[in-house]
Amino acid sequence: MIKIKYIQLEYILLVFINCIMFNKLRFLYCGDTAITVEIGSEITTEINSKVIALYEYLKESKIKGINEVMPTYCSITIFYDPIECDLIGLKMDIENKFQNIKNKTSNMKDVIDIPVIYGGKYGPDLERVAKYNKLTKEDVIKIHSMETYLVYMIGFTPGFPYLGGMNSKISTPRLNVPRKRILSGAVGIAGNQTGIYPLESPGGWNIIGQTPMELFKPNSNSPVLITPGNYVRFKPIEEKVYIEFKNKKGA
Secondary structure, eight states: OHHHHHHHHHHHHHHHHHHHTOSSSEEEEOTTSEEEEEOOSSOOHHHHHHHHHHHHHHHHHTOTTEEEEEEOSSEEEEEEOTTTOOHHHHHHHHHHHHHHHTTOOOOOOOEEEEEEEESGGGOTTHHHHHHHTTOOHHHHHHHHHHOEEEEEEEOSSTTOEEEEOOOGGGOBOOOSSOEEEEOTTEEEEEBTEEEEOOSOEEEOSEEEEEOOSOSBOTTSSSOBSSOTTOEEEEEEOOHHHHHHHHHHHHO
């Protein structure tokens, strides 16, 4: 009973401290086992670079009581054990760390090349994207594969990378009726974003190509190939190369 009352008192004190002290970061409580640290409210590389820096710090620090850290576009959610974790100390630690990274800018590192076969049966919506933007299919491929994309976050399904930096010239709305089945490895466009389906699933993105690479290996020590803060480049390949890659992977 004493321990429970102490936790309740600590929670009230945290709310008070949040109001008077932490006027640069927003700390949002998600029940009594998680807290979200909101760094900004817009999707920008500047804000996301700070998210990733704080995410890497928390991941490497191995702070007692933290069970999981989940970065998003503009924030981080920290899942913790309320008995083990000193939440007041954690918040102060985060605030101090943020002072060191608040002027941080994104540095390109860990660029991952993703081979993609575009169009045809592998990219049934390539023509739709081209027509919507008054381009040729070749133009769409060129524009899509010439950029280097920042991985803002992982979401939707395990290993699904949300990529930033796509040229607005190929921006295309989602499908009016989502597909019930999209194959793993499908490369898609939705609005101003592009991404890769790591698992077979339903989805409403415009599928413009397919990669033979596996993005999610649940039995591996590192099951997710692409992580927040990585960069991705798409490399167009011919069907022969795609088939060879698939055969080699299955050998």
